[in-house]
Amino acid sequence: MIHPTAQIDPSAVIGANVRIGAYTVIGADVHIGDGTVIGPHVVVEGPTRIGKDNRIAQFASLGGDPQDMKFSGERTELVIGDRNLIREFVTINRGTPEGGGVTRIGNDNWLLAYVHVAHDCTVGNHTIFSNYSALAGHVEVGDWTVFSGYSGAHQFCKIGEHAFIAMGCLLGADVPPFLMMANDQGGRPRGLNTTGLKRRGFEPERITAIKRAYRTLYTSGLSLAEAREQLVVQAKDSEDVRAMLDFLDRSERGLAR
Incomplete structure (x- = not known):
């Protein structure tokens, strides 16, 4: 289940039926839940908690230091739930002391290639982040929200449940639940996500x-x-x-x- 070229810190906790691919690096204070599959050339730094039955593709980088100039090595965490799909080159950073210390991803989410989730973000359940979408620090994303390709959210934005963010839409304000946001003048409401509902x-x-x-x-x-x-x-x-x-x-x- 674990490729002989993978490097796993002795303090890491690996659950049952976990698969780890070639040249993957699992750092100190990392917990990986049962049934999770991690591809080759993945880096997971701790403290990080990954739940059950996740699928993590090659070249993902999880649990790295927050990209925050105030960060000076304090203990912070990344917590990922169950049954998430995390594709190639996804980056998810740990939290900062000022933001509560935890970056949190819920259950049953799809994070497609090149997605970035910055420090102290909270992502709910059943969300979809299409290729190249990104969250700056401290963003909250509700359940069932969809980020289309090349979309993103400014620091401290809140996006409500069941929202749909169109391709290329860059958010600078909070988006209430159920809305559809268009790529127009920095992101403007364009009705409800009735199809999703x-x-x-x-x-x-x-x-x-x-x-x-x-x-x-x-x-x-x-x-x-x-x-x-x-x-x-x-x-x-x-x-x-x-x-x-x-x-x-x-x-x-x-x-x-």
Whole structure:
């Protein structure tokens, strides 16, 4: 299961049925869960925790020092969940003390070739990062979000669940749940990700409520404060609108509008 040319630090913990390819380097304080497959020429630096049944392709670099000039060697971590696909040349850095110390990837995500996830990011579950997409430091990404090729997010941005980020779109503000963002003037809302919602089993009445909230927030001509007042009323009958309202209240960089 482990190629004889692989270099594994004695302190690394390797689970059952793990495969490690040729010339891969597993550093100190690395834990790899059962059933994970790691290809050739991969570097995993610690402290890093990788869960079960992940697939990590050749030349990925995981758990490297954060690319932060304030970092001076403090103990920080990378935590990766289960069943993730991490393709060629993906780079994921550990956290920083200022950002909580942990970069975290959830479960069932696809990170395709050349994706970069910087320090202190938090990525949920079932996301897709297409080739060359990237997250700067401290970015939060909700479940089921899709980043198309060559897209990216500025530091401290929050992207809500079920959002779709179009090819080449560079985000500089927070994106509420369910939105579709276009590559236009630095990233602008272009409706809802209704196709994604239907694929995930959202019933018509749920989508109708989300559409009403979107119109209130983006096409009604209301100020953000006025729109929020209406969303409070709409949220009484919709868990999805409550999620949008909660996201609005947690926004720090301001909403993409």
